[in-house]
Amino acid sequence: MSSIARYLVLQGAEVYGYDKTPSAVISSLQALGITVVFDSSVDALPTAVLSKQTLIVYTPAIPKNHPQFNFYINQGNDVVKRAALLGDLTRGTICLAVAGTHGKTTTTAILTHLFEQSKASYTAFIGGVFQDSKTNMMSRGNVYTIVEADEFDRSFFHLKPTIACVTSIDADHLDIYEDADSLSEAYRNFAAQVKDTLIVEKALPLDGVTFSVSENADFYVDQIKPVSTGVYFNLHTPNAVLKNQFFNQLGKHNLSNALAALVMANKAGLSLEELTKNLATFPGVERRLQVLIDQKNRVLIDDYAHHPTEIKAVFETLKLSFPEDKKCVVFQPHLFSRTRDFMEDFASVLSLFDRVILLEIYPARELPIPGISAQALMNKIKGTSVELVSKKELGDLLTNVNERIIAILGAGDIGAEVVGLKHKLMLHEIT
Structure with missing residues (x-):
């Protein structure tokens, strides 16, 4: 939600918000001029947002008995889910969407870093904050959009990506999905919405361009050598082998995330040699190892x-x-x-x-x-x-x-x- 708020401010919109508690992210939004209230009562709302013309964007975390939420519903304001607005913001762009039970935020952040280093025209909405720039939204044009495709509340159905990847499918959000089979079906339905290229971890029961850090695939790595500052590896692609590459994060799961991001960026037209070089300078995401x-x-x-x-x-x-x-x-x-x-x-x-x-x-x-x-x-x-x-x-x-x-x-x-x-x-x- 905060990344969308940043983007809307960048586009010149007047943005206001409610949250339950203050946080570092909220403070960074306030520094951009966004007014945030922490009182859920209607009386706490600024006069400027009481109009029926105010667009209301909410997340599933807002309970249906929330006083401000119900005020806008009863008044007849346009009220949309965050995921629906995110889908609208990607329309007319080459949308790259990262789905999966695990690794969405890190993969999206790596993909954003690769695009930032390439000088391409893009806007990225990330579910975590970069360790260096302390932001979760980056924008340098709108030819490409980079987003997380969240399975929670079936939010990813609002996206129609050009290129998408699925990093993993693991039972989760069983309060939303009846069982693991229902979750898997949701991923299959999401995959059917991808316009051009679907990229999937090799072990998943989905058809697409495959990647793996543990077995042969369309794109895979081997000769993995962990060091204190990251990991060295050989990269195998359908057309070449790039030896002794380096990614500056710990963990085999993070190497898998990096490989997914690299394949997505390559399928979007970015140079493989430049992509592998730029993996070495990824700044990392807060609260991810x-x-x-x-x-x-x-x-x-x-x-x-x-x-x-x-x-x-x-x-x-x-x-x-x-x-x-x-x-x-x-x-x-x-x-x-x-x-x-x-x-x-x-x-x-x-x-x-x-x-x-x-x-x-x-x-x-x-x-x-x-x-x-x-x-x-x-x-x-x-x-x-x-x-x-x-x-x-x-x-x-x-x-x-x-x-x-x-x-x-x-x-x-x-x-x-x-x-x-x-x-x-x-x-x-x-x-």
Whole structure:
């Protein structure tokens, strides 16, 4: 939503907004001149937005009983979902859309970086913030648009991309989809909307140009050699082999994201040689395997991982990058329904860490589900040290953690705590 707000300001629109709580992203929008209110009452709305001519854009996170939302519905304003507006903004462009249960934001950000380095005319809407520029929207024209195709609430059906990729299909959002089969069907229907080229991870049951980091495909990598600053690899394409290439991020899953972005950009007409060169300078995305502290006695990693598959990818990356070090994970479960649906899988993957620190479930849009709690998850984690703490207790606890590696994971408001935790840990190391 915030990337669309940035774009609309760039186009000269007057933009106003509501959010439940302040954040760094909100502060950056306010710096652009966007008025944001945090009170959900109609009385809190600025006079300028009370008109029936005001276009209202909302996300599924807004409850249907929200006072401001209902005010506009009853007044007869045009009210559209964020995904519908995003679809409208891509009309008349060469749209590149990134879909998949995992890796959408990182792949979209890498694709954006590749286009930025190419000097092509493009606008990109990204679900995360670049570590260097601190933005989630970049624009230098509108020949191409680069977007995330989100499966949540079937939002990606609003897109009609020219080129699309599917990075992965894994059971998730089962509060929206009845089961994994319904989710897979949704991806097949999305694939049918792609106008030109569909790019898919080789193992997926979809037809298209294939890519892989683990087996032969139309585009694949081998001779993967991890180092402390990233990974070296050989790239195989239908027409060439490019040896000893470098991508500056950790993790095999991130290399897969980079390969997906590279194939998309190449199919859009960008030079393969330039693309591989520019993978080495990707600035990274906040909260995606972001290294916040890298010192002799302490490494602090921050990641958005909120699904068992994503947590497993983080663990495997840390195991490969820091094989001799003990690893502690701080995990804030996201959604009661997701915790219920993947309780056993969460317990299994968290048990891989040497120490587990759990926070209470972040509910987001949901009400509690009887019997589903962080305590219930804690009771299922076996074979490792595990404890349940409050966010208020977390800072003091982490300063006394013996494990060198600390990974903070979750899609909830734990992300807002990370900067403070980093400063507390660094101060503790100094003293």
